[in-house]
Amino acid sequence: MRDSKPQSTALNSALEVVKRYQILLFVVLLAFYAVVVMNGLIDGKWGRLAGGWENLRIFFAESLPPDWSVLEARSYPECNQSIGFFCSIAYLGMLETIKIAFVATIFGFIGAILLSSLAARNLVPFWVSIIIRILLSAMRSLPSLIWAILFVIIFGLGPLAGVLAMTFYTIGYLGKLQYEAIEGMDSAPLEASRATGLTRPEILTNVVIPETSNHLLSQLMFMFEYNVRHGTVIGIVGAGGIGYYISNYLNLFLYDKVFALLLVTFIVVVLIDMISMAVRSFVNEDGDVRRPSWLTVFFSPNRAVRYHKVRSDVEGED
């Protein structure tokens, strides 16, 4: 019994150390477990990692420099534009991708508004919202790539399948974002209008949509940007857009052209991302800033406020 006391203090101090570093220990354990699972997945053949470098070197040797002929007019069908670029594969493919994303975003937004207003628990009875939520999550459970495969089987190759696939996914994804935005809104306007006897459609159009419009618009822009990014992917299964050409060149092992198209996609997506960010800064909650000049569109709300303050101070002195 006498010996047990120092033993227990040693145990206690060990426990203390474990307690202090418990988060670190947990992360290390998780990482170790991930390595074990990975080992099982690849049957312990870690040597393939080393072999990859050679393949990477070959890929870059074949694809660099990129073949910028994708930016020139294609030979068939005949180009009747004065500038050859407007007949190029990169331009036509990217334009089709953007068009698919645009149409799908608009249709999906309309569908999502209707469904999300039926899925928000503060607007409809519990059982209705559960049914609609299951529908929305079913639409979301398949990525747009799988929807695209399905619609290519039903409607054949081309942009129609792409538009439908993206519209479905947009409804599922945007619907979830929107019903969360609607549920997050203040309950007082809803209560006031419900007690006065307004009908549900009237509450939706007159109270809910104006009150959540900032969120809805910001989500609409985000979804457009997301759809442009995914438009390149769904083209690979033949649903139109630049991805269609990318997958064609991949099958022909023309890696230099693929690389050029990938760079074009990258630049366009980054540009759309930046524009979308700028537009969204108009409509977010703290971005309630008047921007009288186009110069400040690309500023953050805070900087825009400061800029206009400085300007108005200077003008005031004149």
Place this chain on the structure above:
Amino acid sequence: MTNTLLKLNQLVVGYSTPLVSDINIQVHEGEIIAIVGPSGIGKTTIIRTIGGLIRPIDGSVELLVEPRGGLGYVPQKLGLVRHASVEHNITLGAISSSHTIQQASRFRSIGLCILIVSLGIWFFKNPFAPPLFFLGCMLYIPSIIATIVYTNQLKKTVVKQAMEDVGLTEKRLEPVRRLSGGQQRRVATARTLAQSPSLIVADEFLSELDQANAMIVLNAMRKLTDAGSSMIMVEHNIERARSVADRIWTIKDGSLVQEVIEHA
């Protein structure tokens, strides 16, 4: 004998456990009633039960006003659409008491249902789809046009008058979130004025107001009560309640105690 607008019979209110029980009250036309008591005692719960937002635990609420537009409800947080303009918010009150817009809204909903059904059966190549689609359009589109036209008419008459009454005509197109607290309360008052309900239920609607704003709000509400509307207000300031109300209810030990005030 004046008309009774509201009867509370053996009412027990609360969320899961009873907060206030055994409420037996009748509210007549033109009365102003104040519910007074410290916070957390169940004043707002009574108001919310009268507004039909929570179910009574026991007993019944008999509202003898029109189901649509007959009850004006001003919650403590005012319930304004913050991102919409002052005019939009006041118009909300006006359309809730308009029978024309109610009819149009009903036709619009029926039209929309028919449209959806017709599109659904169109998918299965049903021969009834085109005529149904046409019928849906004939109900939907005119009712939308009627709603817009009539709403604009309301904006020119009732809404404009209500805005003048509370002195917010210059701020017509300003979003409500940019207004000060007192101005927002004036917007909520104007919304109730445009609605002109027979029974107004207002939660703490005079609190946090300076004297000038309180006078504007009170005068606007008086205009309604003089025209025959009744009002139930929650108030924590008993002095102010005495100066405004005809009857005062106080909550003591989970039941209502009534106090009648004789105005000089």
